[in-house]
Amino acid sequence: MADKKPSLAPTTTNPRGIPTAPFVDNVSDYVSTRAEVESTLRSFQEMISKYQFMEVNTQRRGQGLRDKIPDIKKTLEMVTFLQMRRQNNLDPLETNFELNDTLYARASIDPADTEEVYLWLGANVMLAYPIEEAQTMLTEKLAAAELSLANCEEDLEFLREQITTLEVATARVYNWDVVQRRKEKAEGKDDEGSTDKKRPDGG
Template sequence: MVEEEKTFQKLDIPTAEILEDVAEFLKREGDISAEEGVKRLDMLYKKYKKVEQQLLAQKLRLNAKLPELEESLKVIEVLEIKEKNKEPFSLTYMVSDHAYAKARVNRSDKVLLWLGANVMAEYSLEKARRILETNYDQGMTYY
């Protein structure tokens, strides 16, 4: 429960409360009218719905990326084996949606990862694995 409260605080979401005494709630809010109380509760409800929609959209995005992350982790595993054995290898890779190219790889100690927003960065295999595993684990927590 404490962890949920921290999450709500980070998202700037007030914790929902059960109103057992409406008169006490109206008084606590500054002696407001019932109509004003309903308006405030309606505003809170809209905030909760907006956050729910954002979290659902985030979950869908992460779920769509999970298969891609799994494949990337498999590729890292193969690259680690090839690098450990110091053996060159050939591969076919996707250049664009319908275009592929062949390449011969002599060293496989580094990889390039897309970070998003048209940004790519070079990492060691170990660091790339950690990044991908972290992203995969985060995706699985929402799954």
């Protein structure tokens, strides 16, 4: 009985469920005849395209988090500052607040008046929160965003590794086909049914 070939279907994933690409160490485990080369290379290219699509989406998500995290930090710092002044019953705070891009107004903020703060939630929505609740929510939101960014960076590294693995696999299968074609020519066999003489990447 012939040995069963390894499946090209992914068997393991990373913590976010991204599948691991097949590692082709021995081409003959995946391709036994030249007739199977074209379909194998096509499968590899389809997998590469999927990984590249996931890579672009992950990069976009990571950039969004990089833009968002500084805003969360800045808001949390201000809420913490107001909370500290309130707890210590300090003198009123003199500050300038923005009315529009070129117009500011001066205000005096009494710590006793900072029982709650108003936070933008996005989509032109602003809600009032008790200052302690706002501090807790922002702290949790910052931690979640930083964890998501770390996961994005880890996923990007993983995706690049899978793309490289498949590019190496593609090259190995292609080179195997070239060797087999030369053997067949040396033996006087025809070249029908072979892969195109150009590499899958157009080279």
